[in-house]
Amino acid sequence: MPAVLDIQSIVAGYTPSLPILRGVSLTVQDGEIVTVLGPNGAGKSTLIKAVIGLVPIAEGRALFLDRDITGSPTHQLVREGIAYVPQTENVFARLSVDENLALGADFDRQEIAARRERVLALFPDLAGLGRRRAGRLSGGQRQMVAFGRALMSAPKLLMLDEPSAGLSPKLTQAVFGQLRRIRDAGITILIVEQNARAALQVSDRGYVLAEGREHMQGDAADLLDSPEIGALYLGDRSRLAQQ
Ligand SMILES: Nc1ncnc2c1ncn2[C@@H]1O[C@H](COP(=O)(O)OP(=O)(O)OP(=O)(O)O)[C@@H](O)[C@H]1O
Numbered sequence: 001m002p003a004v005l006d007i008q009s010i011v012a013g014y015t016p017s018l019p020i021l022r023g024v025s026l027t028v029q030d031g032e033i034v035t036v037l038g039p040n041g042a043g044k045s046t047l048i049k050a051v052i053g054l055v056p057i058a059e060g061r062a063l064f065l066d067r068d069i070t071g072s073p074t075h076q077l078v079r080e081g082i083a084y085v086p087q088t089e090n091v092f093a094r095l096s097v098d099e100n101l102a103l104g105a106d107f108d109r110q111e112i113a114a115r116r117e118r119v120l121a122l123f124p125d126l127a128g129l130g131r132r133r134a135g136r137l138s139g140g141q142r143q144m145v146a147f148g149r150a151l152m153s154a155p156k157l158l159m160l161d162e163p164s165a166g167l168s169p170k171l172t173q174a175v176f177g178q179l180r181r182i183r184d185a186g187i188t189i190l191i192v193e194q195n196a197r198a199a200l201q202v203s204d205r206g207y208v209l210a211e212g213r214e215h216m217q218g219d220a221a222d223l224l225d226s227p228e229i230g231a232l233y234l235g236d237r238s239r240l241a242q243q
């Protein structure tokens, strides 16, 4: 089985003279949950946007299931099986929950009803809210609609940008708990997160992005135990002092 996602030395950014990603490589294997950590502005969102065709890749390449997708347009990548949940404004606030979900399968309209059933099985809290405007939902419910919309395209790879942003610790746990179930349904997951501990706890592996490159990588359990990661991302300053 080839890697689901194989990012090879990608250089990318918003203007050619100022690359944000300066040679990033990472892989996501079939059935894995992989988290990318990094400080504010490290380029985590830029990395996901480069993969999904929203930021141009100047050098390097991205393979999806062994197929070179460098420079492919976003709509084509969604059809091929990559779904993306943006960091902010990831639901259509004026549309209903059902309308949001239906848009996620717009290119596969005959599948909408069946996929909606599967999404509601994963997120039972959304049952009964189908006609509610997404903008009137709680933060946690909105995030479930955003995930659900992404899952409506029946992706092979789900990319999530800061899924816990704005959520309470309790909801964060609930949302991350769902990621294991989504993975168990056959969907490989790439997360970028500031909430390192919660994300690593549900992940198989992690990478740390710094200064435009992958600065560190390892099994999620090892990263959770690492004094450097603890000090920088898990709020464990005392642990570094003890070393
Ligand atoms: N649309 C844009 N145009 C120009 N520069 C941008 C744009 N979006 C982001 N940047 C810059 O690119 C760099 C990386 O931003 P990015 O959003 O990828 O970081 P991030 O790691 O996701 O940060 P955060 O943790 O705050 O979400 C930052 O210096 C940012 O100012």
Ligand SMILES: [Mg+2]
Residues within 6 Å of the ligand: 044, 045, 046, 087, 161, 162
């Ligand atoms: Mg970001």
